[in-house]
Amino acid sequence: MITISWLIERLLVKPTEGSNTDVVITADWRCNGTETTGSGDTEKSYSGTCYGSCSFAPPTGSFTPYDQLTEAQVLDWCYANGVDQAAIEANVSL
Numbered sequence: 001m002i003t004i005s006w007l008i009e010r011l012l013v014k015p016t017e018g019s020n021t022d023v024v025i026t027a028d029w030r031c032n033g034t035e036t037t038g039s040g041d042t043e044k045s046y047s048g049t050c051y052g053s054c055s056f057a058p059p060t061g062s063f064t065p066y067d068q069l070t071e072a073q074v075l076d077w078c079y080a081n082g083v084d085q086a087a088i089e090a091n092v093s094l
Contacts, residue, residue: 002035002093008074009051013066017058022066026055027074029083033092048092054078 012026033048056077064073079085 002033004089004092005032006030006071006075007032008071011066011069011074020059020063023059023063024056024066024069024074024077025058026053027078028053029075029078031088031092033089035093050088050092052083052088054081054083056081 007030008027009030010028011024012028014023014025015021017023017025029052031050034045035047036043036045038044054077
């Protein structure tokens with residue numbers, strides 16, 4: 001079975017955007033896939049990774065302060081802004 005994990009590795013923050021402060025404008029993400037097959041003397045581990053960046057338009061409407069952001073929230077922004085979750089997970093699973 002393949003284990004997939006997504007990580008936000010870095011956020012680029014703009015000090016001020018309109019009336020908001022500490023606005024995330026870019027997120028660097030990584031998707032890791034790992035799998036172990038066999039057991040004992042035949043056990044083998046495999047891994048794959050994909051890395052990228054995603055930029056965001058200035059926020060409109062609701063705004064979450066930088067210090068209250070979650071990794072899941074930022075990943076959702078990435079998926080909503082062109083990061084193809086299914087395709088990337090397929091690539092690290094091969």
